[in-house]
Amino acid sequence: MEFFHKVPQINFLAARKLAMGMSVVVLIIAVVSLFINRLNLGVDFTGGVTVQMSYPQPANLRQIRNTLAQAGYKDAIVQNFGTPESVLIRLQAKKGESEKNTGSTVAAALQQVAPQAKLEQVNFVGPEVGKDLATKGALAFFLTLTGILLYIWFRFEWRLALGGVAATLHDVVFTVGFFSIFHLEFDLNVLAAVLAVMGYSVNDTVVVFDRIREDFRITRKGTPFEIINLAVNQTLSRTIITSGVTLLVVIALLILGGPVLHGFSVALFVGIIVGTYSSIYIASATALMLGVSKKDLMVVVKEDRKVDDMP
Amino acid sequence: MLNRYPAWKNITVILVTALGILFALPNLYGDDPAVQVSKNNATLTDSTTTQVEQALDTAKLPYKSAAITDNRLVVRFSDTELQLHALDVITKALGNDYSVALNLVPRTPKWMRAIGLKPMAKGLDLQGGVHFQLLIDLDAAIQTKLQRDATDIRGSLRDKLVRYEDISLHGSAITLTLRTPDDVSKARAFITSEYPELTLTSGSEPNTLVAGLSPKSIQQLDQLAVEQNITTLRNRVNQLGVAEPVVQQQGANSIVVELPGVQDTARAKEILGATATLEFRLVDFGANAVLAKQSGHIPLDDQLFNDKAGNPVLLKRDVIVSGDQLVDAVSGYDQQTGTPDVNVTLDSAGASKMGVVTRENLGKPMAVLYIETKTENTTVDGKTVPVHKKVYTVINVATIQGIFSKRFQITGLQQEEAQNLALLLRAGSLAAPMDIVEQRTVGPSLGQENIKQGFDAALLGFILVVAFIAMYYKTFGVIADLAVFMNLVLTVALLSLIQATLTLPGIAGIVLTLGMGVDANVLINEHIREEVRAGNSPQASIHAGYRRAFATIVDAHVTTLTAALMLFLFGAGPVKGFAVTLSLGILTSLFTAIMGTRSLVNWFYGGRNLKKLPV
Numbered sequence: 001m002e003f004f005h006k007v008p009q010i011n012f013l014a015a016r017k018l019a020m021g022m023s024v025v026v027l028i029i030a031v032v033s034l035f036i037n038r039l040n041l042g043v044d045f046t047g048g049v050t051v052q053m054s055y056p057q058p059a060n061l062r063q064i065r066n067t068l069a070q071a072g073y074k075d076a077i078v079q080n081f082g083t084p085e086s087v088l089i090r091l092q093a094k095k096g097e098s099e100k101n102t103g104s105t106v107a108a109a110l111q112q113v114a115p116q117a118k119l120e121q122v123n124f125v126g127p128e129v130g131k132d133l134a135t136k137g138a139l140a141f142f143l144t145l146t147g148i149l150l151y152i153w154f155r156f157e158w159r160l161a162l163g164g165v166a167a168t169l170h171d172v173v174f175t176v177g178f179f180s181i182f183h184l185e186f187d188l189n190v191l192a193a194v195l196a197v198m199g200y201s202v203n204d205t206v207v208v209f210d211r212i213r214e215d216f217r218i219t220r221k222g223t224p225f226e227i228i229n230l231a232v233n234q235t236l237s238r239t240i241i242t243s244g245v246t247l248l249v250v251i252a253l254l255i256l257g258g259p260v261l262h263g264f265s266v267a268l269f270v271g272i273i274v275g276t277y278s279s280i281y282i283a284s285a286t287a288l289m290l291g292v293s294k295k296d297l298m299v300v301v302k303e304d305r306k307v308d309d310m311p
Numbered sequence: 312m313l314n315r316y317p318a319w320k321n322i323t324v325i326l327v328t329a330l331g332i333l334f335a336l337p338n339l340y341g342d343d344p345a346v347q348v349s350k351n352n353a354t355l356t357d358s359t360t361t362q363v364e365q366a367l368d369t370a371k372l373p374y375k376s377a378a379i380t381d382n383r384l385v386v387r388f389s390d391t392e393l394q395l396h397a398l399d400v401i402t403k404a405l406g407n408d409y410s411v412a413l414n415l416v417p418r419t420p421k422w423m424r425a426i427g428l429k430p431m432a433k434g435l436d437l438q439g440g441v442h443f444q445l446l447i448d449l450d451a452a453i454q455t456k457l458q459r460d461a462t463d464i465r466g467s468l469r470d471k472l473v474r475y476e477d478i479s480l481h482g483s484a485i486t487l488t489l490r491t492p493d494d495v496s497k498a499r500a501f502i503t504s505e506y507p508e509l510t511l512t513s514g515s516e517p518n519t520l521v522a523g524l525s526p527k528s529i530q531q532l533d534q535l536a537v538e539q540n541i542t543t544l545r546n547r548v549n550q551l552g553v554a555e556p557v558v559q560q561q562g563a564n565s566i567v568v569e570l571p572g573v574q575d576t577a578r579a580k581e582i583l584g585a586t587a588t589l590e591f592r593l594v595d596f597g598a599n600a601v602l603a604k605q606s607g608h609i610p611l612d613d614q615l616f617n618d619k620a621g622n623p624v625l626l627k628r629d630v631i632v633s634g635d636q637l638v639d640a641v642s643g644y645d646q647q648t649g650t651p652d653v654n655v656t657l658d659s660a661g662a663s664k665m666g667v668v669t670r671e672n673l674g675k676p677m678a679v680l681y682i683e684t685k686t687e688n689t690t691v692d693g694k695t696v697p698v699h700k701k702v703y704t705v706i707n708v709a710t711i712q713g714i715f716s717k718r719f720q721i722t723g724l725q726q727e728e729a730q731n732l733a734l735l736l737r738a739g740s741l742a743a744p745m746d747i748v749e750q751r752t753v754g755p756s757l758g759q760e761n762i763k764q765g766f767d768a769a770l771l772g773f774i775l776v777v778a779f780i781a782m783y784y785k786t787f788g789v790i791a792d793l794a795v796f797m798n799l800v801l802t803v804a805l806l807s808l809i810q811a812t813l814t815l816p817g818i819a820g821i822v823l824t825l826g827m828g829v830d831a832n833v834l835i836n837e838h839i840r841e842e843v844r845a846g847n848s849p850q851a852s853i854h855a856g857y858r859r860a861f862a863t864i865v866d867a868h869v870t871t872l873t874a875a876l877m878l879f880l881f882g883a884g885p886v887k888g889f890a891v892t893l894s895l896g897i898l899t900s901l902f903t904a905i906m907g908t909r910s911l912v913n914w915f916y917g918g919r920n921l922k923k924l925p926v
Contacts, residue, residue: 001782001783002783002840005844006844099750121751121752121753122750122752123750123751123752124749124750124751125748125749125751126444126446126748126749132562132883133883136881136882136883136886137882137883137886139881140877140878140880140881140882140883140886143877143880143881144874144877144878144881146877147873147874147876147877148870148873148874150873151869151870151873152870155866155869155870164870188816188885189815189816189819191816191885191886192815192816192819192820192885192886192889193819195816195819195878195886195889195890196819196820196822196823196889196893198874199823199827199871199874199875199893200823200826202867202870202871202874203827203830203867203868203870203871206863206866206867206870207830207834207863207867209866210862210863210866210867211863214859234841235837237837238830238833238834238837241783241833241837242826242829242830242833245776245779245780245826245829245833246826246829248772248775248776248779249769249772249773249775249776249822249825249826250772251772252768252769252771252772252775253765253768253769253772255768256764256767256768256771257764257765257768257769258760258764258765258768260436260764260765260815261764261765261768261815264815264819268819268822
């Protein structure tokens with residue numbers, strides 16, 4: 001079985017300005033949304049309390065909200081968790097109340113109304129812990145980007161390095177922005193998925209870069225535009241198979257993985273699609289616009305001899 | 312000849328594969344729900360096993376096995392419901408001197424355990440249990456140290472006949488007010504030689520000295536406090552009887568405690584956060600405590616405390632023996648009165664001091680002072696800040712009836728108080744008070760559900776991928792599938808070897824490396840196809856395909872590895888777990904994609920006269 005018997009001749013880069021323009025617009029929307037909507041951060045980051053309760057019959061969410069409001073938790077977020085019988089409550093501790101006690105207070109209040117309700121789990125995170133996690137995560141992310149930049153610079157060339165970092169940044173901002181725009185909860189598992197997206201994006205970009213470098217070295221004729229286009233076409237078959245196969249796993253996780261893995265799978269799903277797109281339209285196109293050319297990627301020939309020959 | 316591998320490469324591949332399978336094998340067996348029994352500070356004997364077995368038989372609870380390993384009795388059950396019932400039954404049968412806890416034990420066969428093969432540890436998100444993060448109040452530790460120094464210096468100067476008016480703690484420094492300049496120089500000499508960590512300056516008043524701590528010694532003390540707290544927490548966790556607990560420093564001033572399988576969070580919290588300790592002091596029976604309280608005039612060498620009923624008691628400032636000089640403490644019942652008590656054994660220094668004091672003070676009253684640090688939340692500048700308050704209670708005043716030193720009883724406690732006090736005294740006291748700032752509980756059912764759903768989904772995805780690759784690349788696809796499968800096996804083997812803890816983010820790392828492993832194989836096969844299409848011979852195509860894919864695979868893997876290493880170095884908690892599995896996965900993926908598949912391809916096709924390639 002083969003999808004492409006011959007190397008396809010699609011003029012990908014012809015649409016680079018349109019694609020880049022669209023990417024810029026989408027990224028601006030994502031960033032604006034991050035400023036306005038912010039991220040729907042899980043307790044892992046914001047600090048606060050989550051309480052999971054299970055009921056013998058489908059839970060009456062409105063009644064639960066009322067009970068909690070009466071108990072003094074006005075801003076509690078109550079939602080079903082996986083099944084109609086299972087309820088996830090997110091709230092902040094009351095003023096002066098220790099987060100440690102909130103879980104049992106909430107459970108007691110709810111059990112007064114529905115004695116059969118069972119407390120499944122309580123999690124709480126102090127505000128300073130979440131902040132610490134967020135700053136450390138951001139720091140790790142930027143240092144990782146620097147690491148990628150330096151490595152591609154060292155192995156390839158600075159224009160490609162910038163293109164690679166631009167693509168990685170694009171994918172991460174896009175994925176995180178997606179969670180902001182659609183108000184999906186961003187928790188630790190989603191963070192792990194975003195990291196995986198980063199890894200995937202880098203891997204995908206480097207594979208395309210490698211082909212670009214090879215083609216620059218072996219092709220005698222052709223403009224950088226044509227050569228990069230050729231490289232993208234030559235790797236297209238591999239790109240489609242790898243992305244498709246990875247998406248297959250992610251879709252299985254998305255459909256069957258259950259509520260805990262849902263955010264994780266959504267982030268991977270979105271990230272893999274944009275990660276594949278960005279290798280072509282962000283990474284390669286950026287390098288092209290920065291003026292990458294044949295001589296930048298030729299094997300460096302040592303020229304020590306000449307000095308010796310000088311009179 | 313093209314596409315033949317030297318013997319050493321083939322042997323390496325076979326050896327690594329065999330070792331990988333061996334180390335990954337323990338993960339296939341799964342876990343048995345179990346109840347674990349340990350005896351506080353004592354060796355378990357077979358009589359305990361018999362006792363437990365009889366109790367279970369009487370209650371008609373079937374169990375798989377009951378055996379003592381590492382001084383712990385482990386009773387295995389076939390399901391969690393039996394396990395929960397058994398916990399009740401065993402706890403009732405054994406009584407107070409034993410810790411009984413729920414646990415999951417690997418089902419690996421004996422021979423595997425004998426040669427040290429273990430499955431990966433599962434994180435709390437996959438297994439259930441409690442996770443605590445505790446923040447240490449280091450300032451309080453410094454205060455306590457200075458307070459203790461002040462008391463000691465007071466005593467020593469008195470012994471040396473250096474006259475002082477007052478020695479007390481003001482803020483974060485000890486202020487000494489002495490009588491004469493001669494006393495000042497004597498005190499200075501004494502403190503410089505005995506307390507090198509204190510820096511001395513002259514106070515603003517005449518004949519005063521101020522002893523403070525340098526930033527460097529504060530840092531040292533902080534580190535010591537953190538270490539002592541970790542040791543103490545370990546001891547306490549061991550007293551709780553939890554298997555494979557995690558107690559780790561995280562950052563400069565916090566500690567993470569993970570207790571797999573623990574469901575009773577209330578008790579765990581109580582024991583972890585408690586900072587109770589004891590002091591034995593003489594009662595100043597010459598002075599009137601009630602009067603002292605009313606007038607506020609407390610004799611210089613005394614301190615005023617309350618007993619449980621709230622009545623004032625005047626105790627001498629000097630501590631005879633404190634909780635950290637205890638060797639053992641066991642709760643029990645007083646043989647004459649039947650009330651709860653704690654049997655205490657002192658270390659030799661404590662015992663000799665107790666001996667001297669009791670001899671000199673026969674017939675006089677001695678008090679046991681119970682010191683507990685409580686946390687209260689107060690609001691400062693709109694922020695909720697925990698404040699630690701020491702609560703002192705005189706739990707018992709008794710007349711010294713005879714000379715005793717090493718062993719004696721403390722009475723005057725409720726039963727539960729006696730049990731907890733004994734446990735806390737055994738485990739040692741905390742150097743600094745701590746506050747729980749984070750708690751996560753995952754029920755075991757949720758953990759199992761998580762793992763099952765996630766596992767099933769991943770398995771389905773994996774099967775789909777394997778089927779597709781085999782269809783798409785035929786024989787070369789099957790070889791690629793084998794390589795990706797071996798990649799999984801080797802990653803699991805490495806994780807088991809270093810005893811890493813597998814969490815959900817860790818699984819994300821594994822999924823990503825499997826993706827990269829598939830990608831590497833796709834790259835190789837696409838390159839081979841390209842060569843075939845360009846009209847090269849099958850053997851030359853294999854050779855050139857691998858050669859060209861090699862550089863790409865290495866570049867892609869090393870770039871991702873760079874990213875993973877950065878995440879490991881600078882990330883925390885779950886980010887680190889992800890980075891560990893990703894890094895290991897990248898290494899195994901490099902090995903399987905490049906060496907593993909090549910040795911198979913060479914073995915199948917190398918040196919043969921081929922007309923067509925099944926790719």
